[in-house]
Amino acid sequence: MIKYFDHAATTAVDKEVFEAMKPYFMEKFGNASSVYRLGKENKEAINIARMKVAEAINCNMNEIYFTSCGSESDNLAIKGIALANSKKGNHIITTEIEHPAVLNTCKSLEKQGYRITYLKVDKEGLINLEELERSITPKTILISVMFANNEIGTIEPIKEVGDIAKKYGIYFFVDAVQAIGNIKIDVKDLGISALSMSAHKFYGPKGVGALYVKEGVEFTRIQDGGHQEREKRAGTENVPGIIGLGKAIELANTNIDAYNKKLLELREFYFSEIGKRIPNILINGSKNNRLAGNTNICFKGVDGARLLYELDKRKICASSGSACSAGLLKPSKVLLAIGVPSQIARSSLRVTFGKENTLEDTKYLVSSIEEVVKELRR
Numbered sequence: 101m102i103k104y105f106d107h108a109a110t111t112a113v114d115k116e117v118f119e120a121m122k123p124y125f126m127e128k129f130g131n132a133s134s135v136y137r138l139g140k141e142n143k144e145a146i147n148i149a150r151m152k153v154a155e156a157i158n159c160n161m162n163e164i165y166f167t168s169c170g171s172e173s174d175n176l177a178i179k180g181i182a183l184a185n186s187k188k189g190n191h192i193i194t195t196e197i198e199h200p201a202v203l204n205t206c207k208s209l210e211k212q213g214y215r216i217t218y219l220k221v222d223k224e225g226l227i228n229l230e231e232l233e234r235s236i237t238p239k240t241i242l243i244s245v246m247f248a249n250n251e252i253g254t255i256e257p258i259k260e261v262g263d264i265a266k267k268y269g270i271y272f273f274v275d276a277v278q279a280i281g282n283i284k285i286d287v288k289d290l291g292i293s294a295l296s297m298s299a300h301k302f303y304g305p306k307g308v309g310a311l312y313v314k315e316g317v318e319f320t321r322i323q324d325g326g327h328q329e330r331e332k333r334a335g336t337e338n339v340p341g342i343i344g345l346g347k348a349i350e351l352a353n354t355n356i357d358a359y360n361k362k363l364l365e366l367r368e369f370y371f372s373e374i375g376k377r378i379p380n381i382l383i384n385g386s387k388n389n390r391l392a393g394n395t396n397i398c399f400k401g402v403d404g405a406r407l408l409y410e411l412d413k414r415k416i417c418a419s420s421g422s423a424c425s426a427g428l429l430k431p432s433k434v435l436l437a438i439g440v441p442s443q444i445a446r447s448s449l450r451v452t453f454g455k456e457n458t459l460e461d462t463k464y465l466v467s468s469i470e471e472v473v474k475e476l477r478r
């Protein structure tokens with residue numbers, strides 16, 4: 101049996117979610133834009149899913165747009181807001197540890213004449229709120245800060261950023277792809293103008309995401325075509341995917357406290373056992389502001405790629421950093437940003453816990469790591 105410890109990369113579809121999706125592949129296959137019942141019923145089903153998403157984050161259902169993934173939601177929010185508000189200004193503030201879906205979107209806007217400020221982070225991965233405030237100019241139209249980092253699990257001070265954004269009348273976008281399902285989010289309370297999520301990170305299917313955009317926030321669509329998603333996102337709706345996302349977010353929010361408690365137990369056990377048994381390690385990220393299921397540790401003197409390979413031989417799935425940068429030999433940009441020297445950054449192992457993990461599995465994980473690290477250090 102495979103032991104899966106890479107829940108920040110993706111998760112298995114929950115059985116209940118799969119059951120909810122099933123009818124929409126073969127029996128209820130209609131196009132949601134069609135006028136006959138087979139289509140109209142799907143439009144209604146999509147709107148029920150929309151309501152579930154809205155309920156989960158405390159917004160109205162007309163503020164939710166379905167997309168194909170977290171990356172698309174990030175693109176649509178940032179490019180969409182930037183394009184629609186270019187008359188007001190061309191300056192965007194983000195952080196240097198954002199996911200590539202945000203960073204590369206900002207890079208692309210830079211080529212089109214936008215000016216981007218990339219906020220630095222401290223050794224825990226936290227942004228500095230004073231630096232944020234100092235970076236604001238009369239031309240600033242958008243602040244984009246991720247809720248929780250995908251590599252080191254650091255949870256950013258979102259409420260405080262929301263307050264600053266409000267004070268200066270600037271839109272605030274949050275990439276919440278790692279946070280949804282792990283943290284209870286209330287977009288109103290947090291002062292968030294737009295927020296992205298992706299179903300496959302919380303036991304839903306791959307290939308479907310959602311974007312919240314607060315009513316009144318102007319944004320331009322970036323994909324032209326039909327009238328779907330109230331003119332904001334053209335393309336025939338992925339009905340099974342959307343139904344799956346709706347079911348997954350509902351389940352996640354219902355069970356969020358018990359889920360966090362379980363993950364926290366596994367994480368603390370893992371940290372303490374690794375700390376006791378393996379010398380010369382560096383725990384990356386924050387002790388207190390951290391996703392319950394996230395761990396990221398450097399095993400000094402060990403090549404991270406070989407560590408993963410040896411763990412794979414023992415049927416253990418983990419990650420060296422973000423999935424997007426795995427395979428490349430480059431050290432993680434996030435680890436470099438928190439001040440880890442590049443040689444040490446190459447020895448990192450990200451273990452992210454999830455619902456099917458047990459204490460037994462975690463013991464096996466720890467002893468496997470201990471064995472492999474000893475071997476590779478020899």
Ligand SMILES: *Cc1c(COP(=O)(O)O)cnc(C)c1O
Nearest residue numbers: 169170171199201250277278298
């Ligand atoms: C996974 C992830 C994304 C991208 O989501 P996809 O659905 O895989 O495109 C964006 N941001 C963060 C923080 C992520 O973890």
